[in-house]
Amino acid sequence: MNLLKEFKSFALKGNVLDLAIGVIIGAAFGKIVSSLVSDIIMPVFGLLLGGVDLSGLKATIGDATLTYGVFLQTVVDFLIVSFSIFMFIRTLNRFKRKEEAKPEEPALLTKEEELLTEIRDLLKQQNNAPDRS
Template sequence: MIQEFKDFIAKGNVMDMAVGIIIGAAFTAIVTSLVDDLINPIISLVTGGIDFSGLKIALGDGADAASFNYGSFITAIINFLIIAWVVFMLVKMVNKVKDAATAKEEAAPAADPGPSEKDLLMEIRDALVKK
């Protein structure tokens, strides 16, 4: 059973997934910082500093009463849309760079492979017919 577990862990897919999760976590920190530290201040400047997170409806009386915090939900939706847009733009940029690299590889002329097997056989046939 331990050997099966070692074989499972050693498979490429598991390692690729682990690397993807680690890189994803680091990337999440970058995107979150980009949105929180750069994009949200600009949006706050344009909208006059509107903060939806404090919007709520009290469901009872008193300081400890439950509340329906719809403002936090609106803020979460706005943050999601901003993050999704930033990730979309980053993926689009990466794909453009990848496509440019692929186009350069395809544009490079391949070395002349020489005559094909069919061409060689036709030459041999023609040479035998002439004799």
């Protein structure tokens, strides 16, 4: 029973839930970026290279077929996806910096806080006053 409680406290920690949400959103974002790469960027890239399709490149050695073009295509996809994510995170960080740069407005004190501040200041003055004994 103790093991179950320990697992529940672990599984319901904020970090674990945040991680799970991040993985799910990351997978969805990955699909969007993969579609961007395969359906939009790579056809344009192929036109710029004269219609070359990297995924069709292969070599045959004996009975083995090395599809190195698929590997090259995957590497290009990775570079484009990682650059896209980098640009996305970079943009988010800029927004965060702008929010952090906003000066905070001084908090308005309640009547009780003003009174306590005055009492504190009076006590400081009494403690700093010369001894009249």
